[in-house]
Amino acid sequence: MRCARCDRLAIPQAVGHLPNGLVVFGWCLDCLEETGCSEIEAVGRRTTRRGNSCVLTLEPPPPPLMIAPTDRRRLLLGVATLLGSWSIVLIAVGIWTIRQPAPPNPSPLGNGRPTLFLVGGMATAVTALLLLCLSQGRELVRSRLACWWVQSGAFLLALAILVAGIVYHDPRRDPFVVVAAALAIGLSIAAHWQERRLPAVKSRADVISQDWVQRH
Ligand SMILES: [Zn+2]
Structure with missing residues (x-):
């Protein structure tokens, strides 16, 4: 499948949430990140009835605790x-x-x-x-x-x-x-x-x- 925005390969297929709340499907991960999607759900091949999807977040990890005063x-x-x-x-x-x-x-x-x-x-x-x-x-x-x-x-x-x-x-x-x-x-x-x-x-x-x- 190709990205609907930049026409490159869109693998894995993913769903993203734009900052304005819209849900985007059919874009590659680069486009999702470029447009500032804060949450991305990568969808895998549906080999089982339940499907195997995983939610990945694009939020940066929380900063480590400051030890020095x-x-x-x-x-x-x-x-x-x-x-x-x-x-x-x-x-x-x-x-x-x-x-x-x-x-x-x-x-x-x-x-x-x-x-x-x-x-x-x-x-x-x-x-x-x-x-x-x-x-x-x-x-x-x-x-x-x-x-x-x-x-x-x-x-x-x-x-x-x-x-x-x-x-x-x-x-x-x-x-x-x-x-x-x-x-x-x-x-x-x-x-x-x-x-x-x-x-x-x-x-x-x-x-x-x-x-x-x-x-x-
Ligand atoms: Zn793209």
Whole structure:
């Protein structure tokens, strides 16, 4: 049997309930899902008098119970946001001071030097990331989107560090540039591995089709 809406094969045959309450028959599972049907009844071959129909729901499963207290997470998230903003300020000041001529008598502790701002800014950014991971916990580590963002962000950061190191070349800065770029690339690779370890996202129509095949 073919779908009355898109003319592809409509197997298994199914009945769906549209959001406005109408009952739809003769559409494939993809069309039923596309039109926002909240409940789908897949009908099997009627080999027995009773028939073997099963009701499958398209509602997402209920979210797992939150174990971590929300207040603690909010506090960590707030501190992480503050530290993240501060790290951006530090890195921006560091980049700005790179373009300024060096002071005639530089402080032996490196006060006001770009390296100090850049290293401090990156350390603050890493702390903010750690706090973010603590506040969002396993959901963040399991999110493909978060992995993708960390992967791309760290890679771009490494690229920016290398380009800045080449454009504003200073032999004394080389070790810092190499270490910072290596750390960023390492973070990017770690995020890539984590993303590959995550299970592939399945569409709900796939899940229902597999379920139907198993039952028949
Ligand atoms: Zn269809």
